[in-house]
Amino acid sequence: MRKNEAIWIEKSKRWQIKVQKDGVRRAFYSPDPKKRGKAEAERKADRWLETGSRKEAARIGALAKEFAEYESAMYGTGNNRQHESIYRNWIAPKYEHKKAADMTQQDWKNIIKDAYTAGRSKKTLKNIRGYITSFCGYMEDCDVPIKYPRKLKIPDDAPEQEKNILQPSQLRTLFTEDTVTTRGKAGPCFHIYAFRFLAVSGYRPGEMCGLRKTDLKKTYLKFTNSINIYGELTTGKNERARRKLPRTTYINTLINQQLENLKAHGLEDCQWLFPDADGEPLNPKKLYKRWKKYADQHGLTCSPYELRHTFISVSKSAVPAELLKLVVGHSESMDTFGVYGHEVDGELKQAGKLIEGVFDGILKNEVG
Structure with a gap:
């Protein structure tokens, strides 16, 4: 609590009060020569002092x-x-x-x-x-006094959630079967290239839904936005989500096929790379329903998000963890690998070649 009062400084023609908080000393003033000027300077000081008190008392x-x-x-x-x-x-x-x-x-x-x-x-x-x-x-x-937690260990024996991934034979099915049956009639699956893209890119479904054609760069895809299940355009799950994806042969093939797919459906002017069939942004909820129908018909047992797990699982034995984290935007174990900021020159290209080799081995060049 403040004990001193503002005083009139004749030389500068203003009221002045000096106060100290947490070792920091500040002065507050008012040029009004009347008593209300004194009160004004004291109010300024009190507000500054109370700000610290409110932060310390914040619950x-x-x-x-x-x-x-x-x-x-x-x-x-x-x-x-x-x-x-x-x-x-x-x-x-x-x-x-x-x-x-x-x-x-x-x-x-x-x-x-x-x-x-x-x-x-x-x-x-x-x-x-x-x-x-x-x-x-x-x-x-926000300068709120709080003890930042250190070493919040997760018990080793905590139960693991079971994850389903596509096995190599199922991946080959995904890249060879492009039809879906509706009302007893088989026809082309509009979202087939979106499904395949998730499997070879490691993108989260919402990240893929948020891809625009302007995100296509010469040697990589630039992440800019994600669409969540509420249809909101966001900047992604976290800062690590904002990353680059190397344009492997498989990704280039799928992009070209998708652009042709959009053109065939009269959507060549659509800004989204993987929109819904009406050209509107694809909601991850709708993507799930489309995938579920396709997957059930072709015996594929995973979710769209688990296509990301599939990508990580099949790549991890051939791609160093640091490079894989760079590609998928993984924040897990960040302190272990210390991967921050921009990638080192050549890393993205190296990761792309390694990933391409993995899928060459599984798909045996059946794509393209």
Whole structure:
């Protein structure tokens, strides 16, 4: 609480008051010679002092709401809803009314522990950890006093979620079967090149839906936007999502086939590379339904997102982890590999050649 008052400085003809907070000293002024000028200078000082006090007194619940608003504006509803669920289920019950400044390292660890004890999967525990680190990072950027959590370990024996991927024989089916049966009649599958693109690119479904023709560069595809299940255009899951994809022979072939496909359907002027059949942006929900119909008819047992897992699984034995992370925009284990900023010259090209070799081995040059 401030104890001093503003004083009139005759030489400069203004009221002045000096106050100190957290080792920082500031002066506030008012040129009004009357008593209201004195009060004005003191109000300015009080506001500055109170700002620090409010931050120190800020509670997790209020800060989580602020963080949610920020995330919603930056990344769209989808990412925000997942984080709101994490906050509501694992943080709010015990810590909603606790001051952020009073949160300890053990408090953050206990949140992970509670979810682990409740039998949540390793993936869920990683999502909770991701929320905690993002939340605390945002608070640090806002100068809210908070202890950034260190070493939030995920128990090794946490249950793994089972992931389905396409085996090599199923991948060959995907690249040889291009029809879908509707009302008993087989016909060309409009989204077949989108399905195949997911398998050879490692893109998330929403990222592929957000691809524009202007994202096609000479030697790579540039990620700019993603479309979530609410139809919102976002900047992607995280900063690592904004990346480049090398244009391998398979990707070039699929792009050319898709452009011809769009032209055949009168959509050559559509800005989207993989739109819906009406030329509108493809919603990942609709993509799932289209894929499910095709996959069920051809005995393929995975989801569109698991085509990304398929890409990673078949590539990981041939492509070094650092290069694979560069291509798929993976943030997992970032500290382990230390891959930040721009790729080293030649890395993207190297990754493309390695990936191309993997799919050569599986598809035996059946594409193209």
